[in-house]
Amino acid sequence: MKISIKILALFSILFLAISCGNAEDDVNFNVNNDGELGKGKPVDECLNLGENQLILSIQEQYTTLPGKVSIFFKVSDSDGSPVSGLTADKFTIYEQGRNDACFNTISTSESFARISPNSQIFKNNTLLVLDLSNSVLSSSLTELKTASTSFVNNVMPDPANQSVKMAIYWFDGENKLHLLNPLTASKAELLNSIDGITQDISNDPSTDLYGAVIKATDIATDLLNKSTQNNNIGAASVVIFTDGTDQASRYTEAAALKKVREANANISFYSIGLGAEIDTEVLKKIGKTFSVFAGNKAELENTFNAISERVSERANSFYLFEYCTPKRDGSGENNLAIQVRSGNKQGAVQTKFNAKGFTGGCK
Known part of the structure; x- marks a missing residue:
């Protein structure tokens, strides 16, 4: 009887180990190995944004003086279907500088955030x-x-x-x-x-x-x-x-x-x-x-x-999102996270930019 209990316990431990391992592999595979996020990566856990139902895949990014950050990406749902028609108010910007323990929310209105023509x-x-x-x-x-x-x-x-x-x-x-x-x-x-x-x-x-x-x-x-x-x-x-x-x-x-x-x-x-x-x-x-x-x-x-x-x-699921960052010259590399909400779904992606030469006056 004791042997049977030991065997049962052993199988239970093995089952839990295999189940947890597969679940973790699935998450890593979907987010990283498939390249779904393009040039981006999953957002830092300190933001606690929750599970992604939307995928933001960064295609390209660049900065323009005096302080504009431009991110070109496409948005799709978890099934791969495109998500079109998003406006700037659906996006939230988070930045993390070298003195920040986590990310700070950047006002979309004060940063002149906008969806620009991607043509x-x-x-x-x-x-x-x-x-x-x-x-x-x-x-x-x-x-x-x-x-x-x-x-x-x-x-x-x-x-x-x-x-x-x-x-x-x-x-x-x-x-x-x-x-x-x-x-x-x-x-x-x-x-x-x-x-x-x-x-x-x-x-x-x-x-x-x-x-x-x-x-x-x-x-x-x-x-x-x-x-x-x-x-x-x-x-x-x-x-x-x-x-x-x-x-x-x-x-x-x-x-x-x-x-x-x-x-x-x-x-x-x-x-x-x-x-x-x-x-x-x-x-x-x-x-x-x-x-x-x-x-x-x-x-x-x-x-x-x-x-x-x-x-x-x-x-129309490809977007050129632009905003004026409050970061200035001398701040070095800064982490950037963009979150989008559409209905009851949300998704986010993280990247970084260098603020070299950045000053005020961006609009």
Whole structure:
């Protein structure tokens, strides 16, 4: 009996040790190893802000004399969904200097805290990739053109903004991703190209879906690399529409999904499927950010609108937050924590800045 009790106690201790270890590993993995906080790190425990339901991922930060601190970051919830529409009053600033035991709250009004237009440093590119194989051209081209037109109208700003651009590609059975309209900030140019699609545009009735995924990802990667030059920050979206499965068999499913899975984290992937011949499970993996499916062509415009909302939300979840710090020249490096609240959710991130040369007069 005593042996049984000892064995039971031993198993209990082991269970507790394993459970605590896994829980701690999960927290560390989600916060640190996944890189969710970008250039930031978890806030100091002395702030006692509680658990993060929102993730602030710092993309870039810099200071400007006489005393402005600028932080460029994106906000998402714990499921990875973008959080857009936040205003400066939703943010709280905390600073910790070398003489502070913990952080002090900085008044957002006295520090002239603001959400500034991010177009000065942020470039957002969207690739709309359309299946124009024979099945689409012969039975749902009119509906596809209407849906694509709505997509462009919803995503592209009016008036045009050079930081927001879109290109349109199409595929059939050829080993080629055809360019319908090059990357542009002009909504009118994109709409004209869609209007010009005719039933005789394709010479190959087959469907090279996996090839289109691979090539579109390569193009998005190249655009992202170019947009991050000259101190700019970039994001890209790949939106793929199809009404069927890959028929050309030129590339494998595994190769296409690997390309999507290993793509840069700032490239989002969306898929739109039409009809009964699609493989929804494959399209969900291709559209790892979000996927929608239309049972018939009458539902096509609604599905494109659903995707356009997601694309816009993600682009608008990037924020340039700026404020004037009370720290002055000679204070050295200072810790900075930013907290955001949206509804009943909150999240925070910590970083640091150097106040070298800082004086008064910042607005």
